[in-house]
Each structure stands twice: as C-alpha cells, then as structure tokens.
Amino acid sequence: MLHFLKISALTLLAALVLLIIGLNLWGAATLGSHSPQASAKRDGQANRVVMVFGATGSVGDGLLKAALQDPEVTTVYAVTRRLSPRLQAAQAAGQVQVILHEDFTDYRGMEDVLATVNTVLWGLGTTSIGMDPETYRHIHEDFPTAFVAAWLAARKAGPMAFHYVTGMGTGEAESAQWAQAKGRAERRVAEMAEGTGLRTFGHRSVWIRPTDENAHLGTRLLEPLLQPGHLVIRAVDLGRAMLEISARTAELPNGTLIDNRDALEYARVYRQHTGLGEAG
Ligand SMILES: NC(=O)c1ccc[n+]([C@@H]2O[C@H](COP(=O)([O-])OP(=O)(O)OC[C@H]3O[C@@H](n4cnc5c(N)ncnc54)[C@H](OP(=O)(O)O)[C@@H]3O)[C@@H](O)[C@H]2O)c1
Numbered sequence: 001m002l003h004f005l006k007i008s009a010l011t012l013l014a015a016l017v018l019l020i021i022g023l024n025l026w027g028a029a030t031l032g033s034h035s036p037q038a039s040a041k042r043d044g045q046a047n048r049v050v051m052v053f054g055a056t057g058s059v060g061d062g063l064l065k066a067a068l069q070d071p072e073v074t075t076v077y078a079v080t081r082r083l084s085p086r087l088q089a090a091q092a093a094g095q096v097q098v099i100l101h102e103d104f105t106d107y108r109g110m111e112d113v114l115a116t117v118n119t120v121l122w123g124l125g126t127t128s129i130g131m132d133p134e135t136y137r138h139i140h141e142d143f144p145t146a147f148v149a150a151w152l153a154a155r156k157a158g159p160m161a162f163h164y165v166t167g168m169g170t171g172e173a174e175s176a177q178w179a180q181a182k183g184r185a186e187r188r189v190a191e192m193a194e195g196t197g198l199r200t201f202g203h204r205s206v207w208i209r210p211t212d213e214n215a216h217l218g219t220r221l222l223e224p225l226l227q228p229g230h231l232v233i234r235a236v237d238l239g240r241a242m243l244e245i246s247a248r249t250a251e252l253p254n255g256t257l258i259d260n261r262d263a264l265e266y267a268r269v270y271r272q273h274t275g276l277g278e279a280g
Pocket residue numbers: 053054055056057058059060080081082104123124125126127139165166167168204205206207208209
C-alpha cells in the first residue's frame with residue numbers, strides 16, 4: 001500500500017513538472033506581440049485622472065496600488081460596492097475618492113466626474129465556475145460596454161484609455177462562453193471608441209499574482225516557476241503596464257490586445273523611467 005502511494009505521488013509530481021515545463025515552453029514560444037518603442041512619445045498628462053473598477057479584488061488591488069504610486073496621476077477614483085483595506089487607508093489619507101456604486105450598468109449622476117477621467121483600469125470581473133452564463137455575460141459584457149457608453153457621452157477629448165483585464169483564452173471564436181462574452185466586450189468597446197479620443201485595450205493576462213500584501217506563500221512559490229514562459233505578472237505591474245500604454249498616446253492603436261509578455265515589457269519600461277522597484 002505504502003509503495004503504491006509513493007508511486008502515485010511520484011507520478012503526480014512528474015506530471016506536474018512536465019505540465020509546468022510544457023506551459024513555459026509554450027509561453028516562451030508564442031507570447032509577445034507588442035514591445036515598447038524607444039522613440040515613442042510619452043504624454044505626462046495622459047494619466048492625470050485615473051478611475052479603477054474592481055479595486056476590492058485580487059487584480060484590482062494591484063491596479064489601484066499602481067495608480068496610487070504613479071507620480072503623474074493626480075486624482076484616483078475607485079468605483080466599488082465596498083471598501084478594501086487599501087481603499088480604506090487611501091481614502092483616509094485623501095489619496096483616493098471612493099464612489100460607492102451598486103448598478104454597474106447605470107452611471108447617471110456621475111457625468112461630471114467622467115468628464116474629467118483620462119484612464120480607466122477595469123479589474124472588475126469574476127470566475128465563470130459555478131456561475132450561470134447569462135449572469136457571467138451580464139457582468140463581463142454589459143458592465144464594461146455600459147460604462148464606456150456613459151464615459152463617451154460625458155467626455156470626447158483624448159487622451160483617454162480603457163484597459164479591460166479579460167485574460168488568456170478570451171475570444172469570440174472560442175468555444176467557452178466566458179471567452180466569447182469577454183471577446184465580444186473587447187470588440188464592442190473598441191468599436192464604440194472608433195473616431196473618438198478613446199483607445200481601448202484588452203489585457204489577456206495569464207496568471208496575475210496578487211499584491212505583496214495579499215500574496216500568500218503558495219503564490220510566491222508558484223511565481224518563479226511560471227516566469228520563464230512569461231506566464232505570470234504581478235497585479236501592480238499589470239497596472240503599471242496599463243499606465244505606460246496610456247501615456248504612450250500614439251504607440252498602440254485602439255483595440256490592441258495585450259498578452260502577458262507584452263504587459264511585462266511595458267511594466268519593465270515603466271519601472272525604468274519611474275525608478276520604482278520590482279516589489280509589488
Ligand atoms: N486573477 C488572475 O490571475 C486573473 C488572470 C487573468 C484574468 N483575470 C480576470 O480579472 C478579473 C478580476 O479577477 P480577480 O482575480 O481580481 O477576481 P476577484 O478577486 O474575485 O475580484 C473581483 C472584483 O470584481 C468585483 N465584482 C465581481 N462581480 C461584481 C458584480 N456583480 N458587481 C460589481 N462588482 C463585481 C468584485 O467586487 P466585490 O468585492 O464588491 O465583490 C471585485 O472587486 C476577472 O475577470 C478575471 O477573470 C484574473
């Protein structure tokens with residue numbers, strides 16, 4: 001019996017190691033479509049007013065942290081149903097303006113604020129596991145499209161950038177309903193933005209490591225195992241990549257899809273010019 005258990009455990013371990021190696025080889029071979037150009041112009045005003053959605057979540061906490069640390073950001077809004085420890089502390093310090101909100105398809109009453117917003121970091125979203133497809137579609141397609149419609153009604157002059165964390169595997173042609181819903185949302189917000197001052201980006205990240213404050217031992221151990229294939233990005237680095245892409249107002253066109261390796265590259269140049277370290 002003991003022998004059988006030992007063999008089973010070793011087989012499982014070997015399968016896991018092979019899976020991690022395979023995923024890393026795949027990531028190293030396929031990821032990376034866009035890289036920051038040295039000659040690209042940066043607009044230091046492009047991220048003056050940032051609005052964060054999903055700030056109470058694992059990804060959104062890092063997006064919020066990145067916005068709060070950015071020296072070019074003068075105002076941060078968080079549109080949220082509740083407070084997180086970071087929101088609470090930042091609100092108390094006067095660093096974030098919290099807008100408590102319940103219906104994410106309705107932005108009436110927020111027009112004056114929306115007219116001032118340059119950059120939106122959208123980390124609102126949830127797992128499809130155990131959720132009925134229509135609710136999932138409503139959250140991931142109706143919420144962002146309703147927001148972009150309201151934003152464009154309130155403001156038309158760029159620079160404006162909308163960054164939506166969709167995830168690897170997103171696509172209208174995919175078989176999974178979650179992937180289709182997010183893919184439709186990516187396309188629809190880009191179509192809405194055509195001819196306006198807005199650029200929209202779909203971030204097809206692989207695994208987004210929580211912020212240092214929220215990363216437990218398991219996530220810290222997993223991170224280096226996924227780095228060779230560019231399969232992991234820290235949540236705060238994803239936020240930095242978004243801010244860097246926004247500041248480079250003429251580099252990436254509306255509707256560009258950003259994969260995990262692309263985001264790592266933009267975060268790297270962001271850290272270089274801000275002098276911020278890798279801690280996140
Ligand atoms: N984590 C990753 O590694 C990863 C990788 C790729 C893509 N993504 C995508 O990133 C998004 C966020 O993931 P996460 O890991 O940060 O999830 P999370 O920790 O569960 O956070 C979800 C966030 O979305 C908000 N939210 C969810 N449903 C909502 C609703 N019906 N109305 C209003 N707010 C709602 C939550 O607000 P409350 O606190 O009020 O519930 C929370 O702020 C998801 O779409 C996910 O698929 C994540």
